[in-house]
Amino acid sequence: MSEPILYPLDIESLDLEGQGIAHHEGKVVFVAGALPGERVLARVTRRKPSFDKARLEQVLQPSAQRTTPLCPHFGVCGGCAMQHLEPAAQLATKQRALEDALIHIGRLSPRQILPALQGPSWGYRHRARLSVRLVHKKGGVLVGFRERGRSYVADIHECRVLPPHVSALLMPLRTLIASLSHPDRIPQIEVAVGDQATVLCLRHMEPLNEADLDHLRRFGADHHVIWWLQPKGPDTAHPLDPAQTDDLAYALPAYGLRMHYRPMDFTQVNPYINQALVARALMLLDVQPTDRVADLFCGLGNFSLPLATQAREVVGVEGSATLVARARQDAARQGLGERTAFTELNLFEVDADWLRGLGHFDRMLIDPPREGALAVAQALAALAPQERPRRVVYVSCNPATLARDASTLHHEGGWTLKAAGAVNMFPHTAHVESIAVFEP
Structure with a gap:
């Protein structure tokens, strides 16, 4: 199969997924990574009757609002779509x-x-769902967000939108999960950061043994996090230490309030x-x-x-x-x-x-x-x-x-x-x- 043709496109606007929008031969073309006002070279990757999807190959005329993404994983990790656009323009x-x-x-x-x-603009995300996968081809366990437009877990070492102390846990969490008895049966970790506590809720599809629990306790003590365990649906989530059930809360200081919640409850990120x-x-x-x-x-x-x-x-x-x-x-x-x-x-x-x-x-x-x-x-x-x-x-x-x-x-x-x-x-x-x- 021949390589898809490269097209010069003039980007007119952005859609609600942060994709540049252009027109070519009467069809709408969505170009990930392109910004309004730019002229780009893009390669069509998917054709539909009413629109095409394209991959940005080269920016011929950049927007004045284009900026260098702070995160080294931008473009691969699907967690952010607009780091290349200046925050005020976002x-x-x-x-x-x-x-x-x-x-x-x-x-x-x-x-x-x-x-x-x-x-x-950074370190604001106090709620997140981290995907977990055991991928032998990439050296073991991956912990992070999914790749952009794909179901694979991105191989990331840091995340600038997470609080710094949570970003710093991504690599230690890889080692921890790999040490558990069934690392291939742990699909995700819910993160909930309160004003005085950080909770990690581990979804595990096989029972944890006593050695696993010891690993979690040591990790919690070393990194100042509270573990919750979720063996089945959200209603089964519970703290590893029952004494820490009510430790998670966020403050609304203007009203003298602290709102208590559980890691599976909906709260703003x-x-x-x-x-x-x-x-x-x-x-x-x-x-x-x-x-x-x-x-x-x-x-x-x-x-x-x-x-x-x-x-x-x-x-x-x-x-x-x-x-x-x-x-x-x-x-x-x-x-x-x-x-x-x-x-x-x-x-x-x-x-x-x-x-x-x-x-x-x-x-x-x-x-x-x-x-x-x-x-x-x-x-x-x-x-x-x-x-x-x-x-x-x-x-x-x-x-x-x-x-x-x-x-x-x-x-x-x-x-x-x-x-x-x-x-x-x-x-x-x-x-x-x-x-x-x-x-x-």
């Missing part, structure tokens, strides 16, 4: 992606563009941006001491408990029974039990009658997963004007579903999109987090 790209989604999917624009939230995001959400909600506030998709209370320090009452609703229990426990622990109420419910199947049944809310915060909150948006759109909260703040991790839900609120219910802005929760990746404000 943020501008994400802001444009949000605005484009609102315009093209939602058919509306915010009245105000909020300043983008940003924090440290970036504690610096999370603190700023909570502060902005509460500022935009403009909560008053007499307000009754709803926090939908509340998780373990990341917004609920700070809200409870300012509002008369906060009602949190969440689909996970585990997280509901965690939120109740932490509210009681921090003296907010009487100002909070938490309920387990599938928020993808609610309607306006259910929402009315909860009673009137003065403010509402919505923080859904990537699937968005379509049923909630439809319920809000169906409420009569006097039944509606005075303000809704929507925190999103997917601009497409935010735009869809914003369209429902606006075009079906007459809600106004007052403001929206990007949140750089994941620097150097194409992930777009955002926040939006609606008023009836």
Whole structure:
């Protein structure tokens, strides 16, 4: 088979995966590693009826915003997609992606563009899932992220987006896993870094023997980490030392709170941006001491408990029974039990009658997963004007579903999109987090 032809391409924009977008002979071409404004030589690697995928071979005219990636594994490791783009330009790209989604999917624009939230570009990732593979051809056990566009584990020695003390564990973890009785039966390690503890949760598909446990204990003592073990599904995760069950927590110092969680619970990966995001959400909600506030998709209370320090009452609703229990426990622990109420419910199947049944809310915060909150948006759109909260703040991790839900609120219910802005929760990746404000 002949080598694919090299094409000169002019890169027009970036997609949400950080790929350069060009056109050639009437087709869209996605070029990994290329930046807007650049002229490049690229080799087509995959052809589809409506688009091609291409590999960047040479940059003929570089963008002024191109920068040298700090990580030596960039381009091989799939953990980051945008290290070659200057950080301020990354943020501008994400802001444009949000605005484009609102315009093209939602058919509306915010009245105000909020300043983008940003924090440290490196060492920010306090949550991660490290893949583990025994690969004899590469000298033994590999620990890290998958290669870009492939299922193989990248052969990395460091990771600049992980906290430095976690990055420094990548090579020692290789040695540790290789010393265990079944290194080929350990697929992953979950990393959770709290404000006072670092937890590693080991997924093991074969029972660990006493020698294995001794190896883990010594490693934990030497490297100041707490081990959890997960023999089967997420619900089976447990600490190697039961006395360390509640050691994992993160601080929200502006509200005098420490949020306790377990390594398998959902928490934001970036504690610096999370603190700023909570502060902005509460500022935009403009909560008053007499307000009754709803926090939908509340998780373990990341917004609920700070809200409870300012509002008369906060009602949190969440689909996970585990997280509901965690939120109740932490509210009681921090003296907010009487100002909070938490309920387990599938928020993808609610309607306006259910929402009315909860009673009137003065403010509402919505923080859904990537699937968005379509049923909630439809319920809000169906409420009569006097039944509606005075303000809704929507925190999103997917601009497409935010735009869809914003369209429902606006075009079906007459809600106004007052403001929206990007949140750089994941620097150097194409992930777009955002926040939006609606008023009836």
